[in-house]
Amino acid sequence: MTSLTLLLWIVGGLVLQLVIYLGIGFWRNSLEYRNLRKLTAQLDLPLETEGSTQSDQIAVAAWQGFRAFKVHRKVMEDAAQSVCSLYLVPEDGEPLPTFLPGQFLTFRLDAPTTGGANEKPSGTAEQIIRCYSLSDAPTPDYYRISVKRVLPPTGRDVPPGRSSSFIHDQVANGSRLQVRAPAGHFHIDRSIVPVVLIAGGIGITPLLSMLNWSLIEQPGREIWLFYGVRNASEAVMTAHLEALAAAHSNFHLRCCWSDALPEDVAGRDNTRCGRINVDLLRVELPLKPYHFYICGPTPMMASLVPALGDWGVSDARIHFEAFGPASIQRKQEAANSGGKPVGSPAPSAVATAPGAESENAIVVTFAKSGKQLPWQPAKGTLLVFAEANGISVDSGCRAGSCGTCQTTIREGEVAYRQQPDYDPDPGSCLICCCAPKTSVTLEA
Numbered sequence: 001m002t003s004l005t006l007l008l009w010i011v012g013g014l015v016l017q018l019v020i021y022l023g024i025g026f027w028r029n030s031l032e033y034r035n036l037r038k039l040t041a042q043l044d045l046p047l048e049t050e051g052s053t054q055s056d057q058i059a060v061a062a063w064q065g066f067r068a069f070k071v072h073r074k075v076m077e078d079a080a081q082s083v084c085s086l087y088l089v090p091e092d093g094e095p096l097p098t099f100l101p102g103q104f105l106t107f108r109l110d111a112p113t114t115g116g117a118n119e120k121p122s123g124t125a126e127q128i129i130r131c132y133s134l135s136d137a138p139t140p141d142y143y144r145i146s147v148k149r150v151l152p153p154t155g156r157d158v159p160p161g162r163s164s165s166f167i168h169d170q171v172a173n174g175s176r177l178q179v180r181a182p183a184g185h186f187h188i189d190r191s192i193v194p195v196v197l198i199a200g201g202i203g204i205t206p207l208l209s210m211l212n213w214s215l216i217e218q219p220g221r222e223i224w225l226f227y228g229v230r231n232a233s234e235a236v237m238t239a240h241l242e243a244l245a246a247a248h249s250n251f252h253l254r255c256c257w258s259d260a261l262p263e264d265v266a267g268r269d270n271t272r273c274g275r276i277n278v279d280l281l282r283v284e285l286p287l288k289p290y291h292f293y294i295c296g297p298t299p300m301m302a303s304l305v306p307a308l309g310d311w312g313v314s315d316a317r318i319h320f321e322a323f324g325p326a327s328i329q330r331k332q333e334a335a336n337s338g339g340k341p342v343g344s345p346a347p348s349a350v351a352t353a354p355g356a357e358s359e360n361a362i363v364v365t366f367a368k369s370g371k372q373l374p375w376q377p378a379k380g381t382l383l384v385f386a387e388a389n390g391i392s393v394d395s396g397c398r399a400g401s402c403g404t405c406q407t408t409i410r411e412g413e414v415a416y417r418q419q420p421d422y423d424p425d426p427g428s429c430l431i432c433c434c435a436p437k438t439s440v441t442l443e444a
């Protein structure tokens with residue numbers, strides 16, 4: 001064999017190896033691509049035909065109005081002693097309807113007044129309405145909520161949060177609480193598509209319910225939890241989360257400390273320093289078509305939701321809930337609103353609804369109060385507008401969740417910036433989160 005033939009054999013062998021290597025790579029990638037396509041196709045189905053039906057059934061099966069519950073157990077959940085859980089059982093001993101993981105309960109509490117503006121004198125009790133997410137998977141034995149003590153904003157001389165202080169300081173084992181049935185549209189889907197839960201602070205509560213449920217009911221479903229707090233002392237139920245991560249190889253836990261103490265990170269491979277953002281998700285998450293469920297403070301969601309959209313996640317795969325008045329815009333909504341700033345937390349100012357009358361022409365009539373007033377977007381939601389004009393309307397969560405502010409519309413139309421969690425009766429609206437689309441007459 002001449003040296004030329006030998007060289008040709010070597011080159012031929014190398015080329016053959018290269019072709020085989022590339023062929024295998026192509027075959028593997030095309031398999032992965034096909035699986036990805038299959039998952040994506042599932043994602044593009046309406047999220048949950050099955051789930052919505054179940055939601056309706058649950059609404060029918062659950063009770064109307066308020067029902068008395070007893071606090072069976074109260075436990076502190078964090079080293080900072082700022083979050084407590086209440087285990088609640090119905091006083092009538094009747095079965096407990098199930099719920100969809102992610103839903104919340106609405107409470108009517110006889111909380112002492114603090115003597116603030118528009119309140120009765122300090123020390124008297126007044127009924128207030130607040131919502132708290134169910135923080136465990138459904139079980140037939142109890143409902144659990146977990147409540148963070150809300151302090152006055154830094155530098156403000158105002159009283160602390162009324163409901164959370166009442167629950168922390170005065171509610172104990174055996175206390176009686178009035179509770180409305182589980183409700184809310186923020187709940188995990190029932191598909192097998194990988195899921196990413198993102199929690200900021202006390203926003204962990206609905207996601208804990210989703211996580212606990214999913215690990216029991218959807219064994220093998222890939223599930224990630226990114227849990228952001230300042231440091232380990234503020235994190236709740238970390239022992240539980242770490243035990244779940246150790247027991248389930250399909251569950252990936254990432255605790256993200258924005259202001260970590262040295263001992264928070266030492267020797268732990270599931271902790272990360274810094275805030276949760278898309279850069280972190282890009283590094284941590286293998287490329288897959290996830291569903292994202294997000295609950296946290298408004299600034300976190302206001303940046304994360306549009307950033308996920310920019311990363312290519314479709315609106316249909318981004319689900320979020322705010323624990324108070326918030327205005328988070330998805331990518332498509334931002335485009336539709338003509339490029340208004342996305343995610344701006346604008347609790348009072350409300351953008352004019354698409355198709356609204358010229359804003360100067362909109363007049364709101366409060367029929368019972370006998371007031372007729374011009375409205376512009378800067379005047380805020382109808383609730384803010386009513387209050388600013390001395391019209392008193394009952395309200396609770398101010399976020400479209402509890403239904404307390406439901407008001408009949410006699411004439412005209414309103415628009416919601418975001419679909420509320422509570423479904424108002426036909427012919428009525430939730431004035432805490434809507435604005436007039438035309439001139440309206442309200443029964444208030």
Ligand SMILES: Cc1cc2nc3c(=O)[nH]c(=O)nc-3n(C[C@H](O)[C@H](O)[C@H](O)COP(=O)(O)OP(=O)(O)OC[C@H]3O[C@@H](n4cnc5c(N)ncnc54)[C@H](O)[C@@H]3O)c2cc1C
Nearest residue numbers: 131132133147148151152158159160161162163164205323
């Ligand atoms: C769907 C939903 C689910 C929720 N789930 C949870 C949950 O699982 N866990 C949880 O902890 N929370 C949850 N929340 C939030 C909860 O409902 C309450 O909003 C929260 O507990 C604060 O209520 P509060 O009565 O303690 O505070 P509020 O009395 O409403 O006070 C709120 C803030 O205002 C300040 N303040 C008081 N007076 C004044 C004044 N005059 N001027 C300016 N500021 C003032 C207070 O100091 C406090 O910082 C949820 C909310 C919703 C809508």
